[in-house]
Amino acid sequence: MGLNDDGSKQYLAEIAGQFTQGAEIDAIAPLGNGNINSTFLITLKGRAPTPNNAQPQRFVLQRINAQVFPQPELVIQNMAVLSEHLGKPTAPLSHRWETPTILPTQQGKNFWIDEDGEYWRAISFVENSHVRESVEDVRHAREVGYGLAMFHGLISTLNADRLADTLPGFHITPTYLADYEQVLATRFSADAADADDLTQFCLSFVEARRDWAHVLEKAKALGHLHVRPIHGDPKVNNILLDDSGKAISLIDLDTLKPGLVHYDIGDCLRSGCNPLGEETENWQHVTFDTGLAKAMLQGYLSLAKDFLTEQDYDYMYDAIRLIAFELGLRFFTDYLAGNVYFKVKHPTHNLTRALVQFKLTESIEQQADTLKAIIQALR
Ligand code: GN1
């Protein structure tokens, strides 16, 4: 059956019922604004919040988009590997930190496949937390950076070989360029003279950065940078805060897989240092805030300096520039392809999103010296 984010309540209740261990459902509500999966918050009847969440009152129900993740069971398997890794005894943490875990079905399985072959899973909900859509101030920026480093630190001892590559090509910019070429060939004549002005702007923008866009993959091939477990999507609204504003969780573990920490650093900064946010319509005025970037990097490096190499710092500026550019390229390609990957609210949504990321990239480029100096001072 087709399902939009409002869903069919009865159908959703049936699916959620697979994970409730007999408890009755009180409420089902859409959660967050993810671009790929469908996510719901389930509240159970007759439960009250407990300190250790032993009998959770709420949990997250998610349908994994199988068009994006060709093997949804591997996404779930990676999360199980992470839970097992985090379950191992370590030195006590200095403050609260929670990582969502998988909740089993009645039959003790990690997911439920519905009659249409869709994969559903339940995940613990981090109580007493809140999420913000954009970075509010320097203190928040520092916490976002700290949260990413906390997560990187926890997974730095996990062997990347234990994680499946759930999304081949994810954050490999040359792969996105190749996809883009293919879509272009089907859309335009050789000179693309038939494209409108905004499309022309995007086409030239990509063209001018085509060679440089290989920078991180080249560094990987040269052995300058090394693959390790990464989060894959550490945007601001995936970092939860407690009431005092401290980072306490990095959620949305769909893209946990082997990669470069640079993908995460770039993604975190492109998301957090864009005060207008990635969904703004006002793309002409998008800028990259280097003050927030400095605070975010300070927060990140306060922990991450322990596991970064000198060469990791050498590619930090490029990473920040590249992931903004890459996301713009992904949105633009999807716009040209007819919006087949990212959920959209209107036909030009992905074009506007691409323009936002390209303007952000431009702003990063204009402030290259400032950013490089910030990174240099923090080494
Ligand atoms: C997608 O679905 P969501 O919002 O968690 C995308 C990320 C992008 C992000 C941009 C698997 O994440 O890579 O950065 O949109 N996830 C995937 O908002 O492609």
Ligand code: MG
């Ligand atoms: Mg995500």
